[in-house]
Amino acid sequence: MEGSSVFLLCLTASSGVPLYCRSKRSSRQLTFSVIGSLNGVHMFANNQDVLLTSTRTENSRVLWRTFHESINLIVMSCDSNASDHSLNRLLENVFSTMVLVIGLDDLMNIKNVERLKKDLRACYKLIDSFLTESEKIGDLTQCVDCVISNDSVILQECLDGFTQAAESEFGCLLIGGKVVVATEKWWRLASLDAMLLCWLVSSLSPHSSRDYPVYLPQGSPTVPHRLLTFQLVPGVDVCILCGPSPSLQKVELELVERFWKPVLDPVKSCLRLQLRSFPISLNLHQGILGFLLINRDLNKSLYTVQVHPFEDTQRSDIKCILEHRRASLRSFYTLTMLRYFSPEHHDGKIQYEEAFPEGFTHQAHQCYVVSSSHKCYATKTDLHFLFLLFKTNVPTFSMRAIANKTMQVFTKEFNF
Numbered sequence: 320m321e322g323s324s325v326f327l328l329c330l331t332a333s334s335g336v337p338l339y340c341r342s343k344r345s346s347r348q349l350t351f352s353v354i355g356s357l358n359g360v361h362m363f364a365n366n367q368d369v370l371l372t373s374t375r376t377e378n379s380r381v382l383w384r385t386f387h388e389s390i391n392l393i394v395m396s397c398d399s400n401a402s403d404h405s406l407n408r409l410l411e412n413v414f415s416t417m418v419l420v421i422g423l424d425d426l427m428n429i430k431n432v433e434r435l436k437k438d439l440r441a442c443y444k445l446i447d448s449f450l451t452e453s454e455k456i457g458d459l460t461q462c463v464d465c466v467i468s469n470d471s472v473i474l475q476e477c478l479d480g481f482t483q484a485a486e487s488e489f490g491c492l493l494i495g496g497k498v499v500v501a502t503e504k505w506w507r508l509a510s511l512d513a514m515l516l517c518w519l520v521s522s523l524s525p526h527s528s529r530d531y532p533v534y535l536p537q538g539s540p541t542v543p544h545r546l547l548t549f550q551l552v553p554g555v556d557v558c559i560l561c562g563p564s565p566s567l568q569k570v571e572l573e574l575v576e577r578f579w580k581p582v583l584d585p586v587k588s589c590l591r592l593q594l595r596s597f598p599i600s601l602n603l604h605q606g607i608l609g610f611l612l613i614n615r616d617l618n619k620s621l622y623t624v625q626v627h628p629f630e631d632t633q634r635s636d637i638k639c640i641l642e643h644r645r646a647s648l649r650s651f652y653t654l655t656m657l658r659y660f661s662p663e664h665h666d667g668k669i670q671y672e673e674a675f676p677e678g679f680t681h682q683a684h685q686c687y688v689v690s691s692s693h694k695c696y697a698t699k700t701d702l703h704f705l706f707l708l709f710k711t712n713v714p715t716f717s718m719r720a721i722a723n724k725t726m727q728v729f730t731k732e733f734n735f
């Protein structure tokens with residue numbers, strides 16, 4: 320198996336017919352015998368009333384999940400950093416993608432396998448975007464990735480008017496799949512649904528407008544809605560979720576220009592936010608390499624590993640550096656959420672990483688990790704989680720104060 324390749328298999332649960340296979344960083348396809356064995360061992364266990372969920376070898380990890388007793392998903396990852404948690408999230412996202420595009424009914428009652436295989440091709444782009452690393456983190460957090468714009472007030476006003484004129488209550492303005500502004504109702508969609516819609520738009524090839532039927536895996540898995548998207552400038556789309564009316568043409572001809580032409584400059588300036596996720600005028604502490612801020616009420620997040628873009632672009636190995644930062648922040652997030660900030664108490668006890676004394680019951684509110692390549696610090700409040708990635712030269716004792724200051728800036732000044 321190659322370095323950090325990932326294979327994803329989808330089969331029918333009843334008969335084990337392969338529906339598709341996607342992979343990351345691999346030139347090879349899995350052979351039928353490997354596919355057969357992976358599915359066979361799961362089926363064998365099932366027949367013995369054993370639920371096989373995961374296994375690991377020295378260099379790979381395999382997870383199985385059955386959805387609605389109808390679809391089996393299997394993931395095999397050779398990335399030593401991949402956790403069961405992140406792979407489980409991947410499988411959930413992949414199945415949700417299938418519901419989003421096909422609807423739950425056709426997945427639960429498979430009548431024609433060949434037809435289903437063909438229909439499932441429409442999911443490939445979105446599924447592949449979950450397999451490749453990206454500037455977003457919603458695949459892991461199942462929150463909506465956002466950016467903070469200086470012009471959010473004027474853009475919000477414009478979006479609210481536009482959405483209303485299009486007879487909808489659900490609208491959002493997207494840059495590269497990250498939300499700049501969204502209507503109040505949009506924020507009340509199940510966050511998994513909202514996240515998937517954003518990733519869907521950014522995974523499709525650019526188009527001036529679209530009328531895309533979507534099911535909402537949480538909110539409406541069996542009744543489709545229409546997702547209308549309009550490209551305002553390359554990279555920036557406005558989207559609305561609606562019923563049978565209005566027609567795409569009507570919105571495109573009568574509303575897009577009327578509402579968005581007057582704010583074309585603020586729309587264009589959103590493009591500058593894509594990597595950093597917040598305005599260039601805002602300076603954060605020099606020791607911060609990246610961060611993830613989550614608003615726990617709206618399940619939205621602000622995420623970047625390019626806090627100081629000018630400094631970064633001078634480096635030749637920038638791609639590798641950014642990938643390393645992303646991997647570090649993602650694994651710190653997973654560790655912290657599972658081991659320290661988790662609301663779940665197993666048997667009334669919190670399962671910390673360390674062997675704390677018996678009867679130790681209070682919940683951690685802060686946590687940090689120091690390694691040879693970076694430091695990480697996380698803090699939680701009633702409304703937010705903040706995860707910071709630091710350079711190693713930042714004194715460990717000062718991380719808490721820097722985190723507090725950073726939290727204040729985004730939550731107080733920018734109201735995130």
Ligand SMILES: *[C@@H]1O[C@H](CO)[C@@H](O)[C@H](O)[C@H]1NC(C)=O
Pocket residue numbers: 469598599600
């Ligand atoms: C954002 O606003 C601040 C102050 O209101 C201003 O100094 C800065 O230039 C603005 N940034 C952009 C990118 O428009």
Ligand SMILES: *[C@@H]1O[C@H](CO)[C@@H](O)[C@H](O)[C@H]1NC(C)=O
Pocket residue numbers: 507508509510511615617618
């Ligand atoms: C927000 O996230 C939490 C934790 O993942 C989840 O329990 C809750 O249902 C989410 N809220 C919405 C509206 O999806």
Ligand SMILES: *[C@@H]1O[C@H](CO)[C@@H](O)[C@H](O)[C@H]1NC(C)=O
Pocket residue numbers: 322323398399400643646647650
């Ligand atoms: C795993 O993560 C560490 C940093 O946390 C990184 O140095 C290493 O390259 C990663 N391994 C893979 C296979 O991505």
Ligand SMILES: *[C@@H]1O[C@H](CO)[C@@H](O)[C@H](O)[C@H]1NC(C)=O
Pocket residue numbers: 719723724
């Ligand atoms: C963060 O700073 C604020 C104001 O400066 C202070 O009231 C608060 O106690 C600090 N919180 C922590 C966790 O240090």
